Amino acid sequence: MKRLSALFLALLVASATLFAGCAPKVTSDTEPQQQPEGQQEGQQGEAGTISKEDMVVGFIYVGPIGDGGYTWAHDQGRLFLEEQLGVKTIYKESVPENQEVEQVLRSMVDQGAKAIFATSFGYMDYVEKVSNEFPDVKFFHCSGYKTTANMANYFGRIYESRYLSGIVAGMKTESDIIGYVGAFPIPEVVRGINAFTLGAQSVNPDVKVKVVFTSTWYDPAKEKDAAISLLDQGADVIAQHQDTAGPQQAAQERGAFAIGYNSDMSEAAPAANMTSSVWNWGPYYVEQTQAVMDGTFASHSYWEGFSEGIVDLAPLTANAPEGAAAKVEEAKAKILDGSLFVFEGPLKDQTGAERVAAGVQMTDQEMLSFDWFVEGVEGKIE
Amino acid sequence: MEGFWNIFQAFSVVLVIGGTPLLFATLGELLTEKAGHLNLGVEGMMLIGAVAGFAAGHFTGSPLLAMGGAFLAGGLGAMIYGFLTVTLRANQVVSGLALTMFGTGISSYLGVNFIGQKMSAEISAFFSPVAIPLLSSIPYVGRVFFRQDPMVYLGYVTVALLGTYLYRTRIGLNLRAVGENPGAADASGINVDLYKYVHIFLGGALCGLGGAYLSVVAVPQWQDGITAGRGWIAIALVIFAGWNPFKAILGAYLFGGLSIIGFYFGNYFSAWNISQNLIDMLPYAVTILVLTASSVRKSKEKGAPKALGVAYYREER
Known part of the structure; x- marks a missing residue:
């Protein structure tokens, strides 16, 4: 009997801790803002709003x-x-x-x-x-x-931003080897690596991009080790498609340079980071929330880039090479006016075979199922 | 060939760094299991140690307090488990899992303000690699094992201490008795509960050091969930090592090496058509093999402590 009650008590305590640990952390941290007087009109009433x-x-x-x-x-x-x-x-x-x-x-x-x-x-x-x-x-x-x-x-279309960050990396590298830490060999990551490589090659045709995959989105120490391995193999600039700043840290410790991803990673490695490809979700969230409030929502598939400001390139830091800012601005302007399309032929794969003919632009469908690396990438998609 | 050799040496250097958090956690779990307690809370204790070590380093600026804080916090975390399983005799598996969830949650909660923060330059300088005179000039071995950070050396020392403690001291013998047959140990006048509490504490403390190695030395920046599943690997490693601290260090470096081998030798693997997924799987496959082999042989030396996972009731002897 004693055993049973002890077990029961323990289970109770255990489940209490369990719930403390994983109870839905649905949190609200905005207080409803006070409406200035006189702006109440027009808020209610209309159907669907x-x-x-x-x-x-x-x-x-x-x-x-x-x-x-x-x-x-x-x-x-x-x-x-x-x-x-x-x-x-x-x-x-x-x-x-x-x-x-x-x-x-x-x-x-x-x-x-x-x-x-x-x-x-x-x-x-x-x-x-x-x-x-x-x-x-x-x-x-x-x-x-x-x-x-x-x-x-x-x-x-974060690949547009990756192309620009590739320009920065391609101008910076002296060994002509850039290391790229990827999470998984899936189309989203492959597309980013290809765009980055094309950007780097646009300013430095000799550049090689060495890729390793970590099989994880999130493991700061392993991502860092992956970057160290690339630095050990001659890379002097590190780029990443990972969720933490581990690779940036590795570059900083070895006196190398780095390109961040997701958010501006310049603070994580101030001596190494040159810029980051960043997401800017805010405007889309505002626009769509407004549409829902106004009752004007329409179902859609949204895949935009610089033109809508949903992706961006973080400001270049002092580590970026001289003249890179101008090159980046030039390319960005061309992307915006449509005269530069990142995945426009001629594009060759790693074996040197032509995959996209000169003047042909890849379709969204082709880009969304990217399963080959462009020439100049060293790595393998399994 | 020289190129390959250089890469191999560079790989080995990183392997030791990657293996060190695993080593501390494995030694901690090993010590806990020697007392007859299976604590599946390794991941949680590592995270508690990681956040406590980071916080202590952040606020005091002292590398020793950072590690001391991690040691203490990991141990205290383990005491939750200790109270549940020693005093209340609760199910060890459930209690351990609860500790993992608790540790994960509380480290996220306490770490909120540290997000993106780095360890101070002073602390990082303290934990930067130090060459050990003479030993570090041995080819390969010197570079790989004796030009590392102080925590790596502490790992070596801990292995030696633990090995001596378990197999060469009276208290170590008593501890093993508690894990093998607590009833007999009790009858011979050993305070079973005290032994269990002390070693559950020390085990958790070592796990805490393993976590702090990641947040204070290896990364060294606060990232939520920084251990990324290493606690579970450590539990497998204890089995792999056959509950022997000397084999634990080999296992920790082996597992650490296998997790990064693809980064250095990926081109060879693709040339031979070996998938990275296969390599990622290897440590676990080997663990199962070791477990199978030791079970088949019924080896007394290599097996788990007999009373592992069994609550001890004095009145039911």
Whole structure:
């Protein structure tokens, strides 16, 4: 009997700690902002519109905000939304890409969410399912391809920014070897590596980009080790498609240089970082939330780049080579006016075979299923 | 050939750094298991140590206090588990898992203000590599093992101390008795609960050091969830090492090496058509093999402590 009661007590304590650890951390940190007097008119009434007081926007993140990278960038977008529209937002961090997504979505709807942004690829099917249950709530899924009447998808052409960061790296390298730490050999990462390589080659035709894959989005120490291995093999500039600043640290310690990703990583490695390819989700979140409030939402697939400001290149630091800023501006202007398209032929693959003929531009579909490296990349897609 | 050799040496240097957090955590779990307690909270204790070490270093600027804080915090974290499993005799697996979840949560919570912060230059300088006279001039071995940071050396010392303690001292013998047969140990006048508490504390403290090695020395910047699953690898490593601290250091470096080998020799692997996924899998496959082999042989020396995972009830002897 004693044994039973002891076990029971322990289980109770254990489950209490368990819940303390993983109870849904749905947090709201905006207080409803006081409306200045005289601006109340026009807020309510019209059919299909939602007033600022009633508007709640939910965000689901795959990692912790503290990653200082991908999730952090999305959360900056959330904060921007709060600041711009003064609506209430709720969020939940570190939601795994499984059934739990549905529970989180439903709990957010219960809390009054009228629009929910689900920010990871693996959420797609769950978002689709729940969107059919709640036709009055608008769902936005990041980096996927499915839509329903009340579910849109969105992503950014970060490769445009990677092309520009490649220019900076290509001008900086003296060994003509640039190291690139990638997470997984999936089209999104491959596309980024190719765009980066083309950018580097546009200013330095001899450049080689050495790629290693870590098989993880998030492991600061392993990402750093991967970068060290590239530096050991002759690289003097490090770029990354990872969620932490580990590779930047490696470059700094070895006196090399680095290009960041997701958010401006110049503070993580002030002596090494030259610039970063960054996400700027805020404007899209504001625009879409406004549309939901105005009742003008329409389902869509959104994949834009510099033209809509959803991707950007962080300001070049003092570590960047002389003249790089001008080159970058020039290329950016060309991308904006359409005279430069990153994946325009002639493009050759690693074996030297021509994959895209001169003058031909790759289609979105081709870019979304990229499974080959351009010439000049050293690495293998498994 | 010289090029290959240089790369191999560079690889070995990183392997030792990658293996060191695993080594501390493995030694910690090993010590805990010697007392008959399976603590699956390694990941949690590492994270508690990582955040405590970072915080202590951040606020005091002292490298020794950083490591001391991690040691203490890891140990205190383990005491939650100790109270549940020694005094309340709760299920060890459940309690350990709860500790992992607790540690993960509390390290995120306490770390919120450190996000993106780096260790101070003074602390990083303290933990920068130091060459050991004479030994460091041995070809290859000197560069790889004796031109590392102080924590790597502390790892060597801990292995030696633990090996001596377990196999060459009276208290170590008593500890092993507690893990093998607590009833007999009790009868011979050993304070079983005290032994369990002390070693669960020390085990957690070593795990805390492993976590702090990542946040204070290796990375050294605060990142949420910085251990990224290394605690689970350490649990496998204890089995791999057959509960022997000397084999633990080999295992830790082997596992550390396998996780980065693809970065250095990826071109050879692709030439031979060996997938990176296969290499990532190897440590675990080897662990299963070791476990199978030692179970088949029923070796007394290499097996797990007999009373591992079993709560001890004095009145039911």
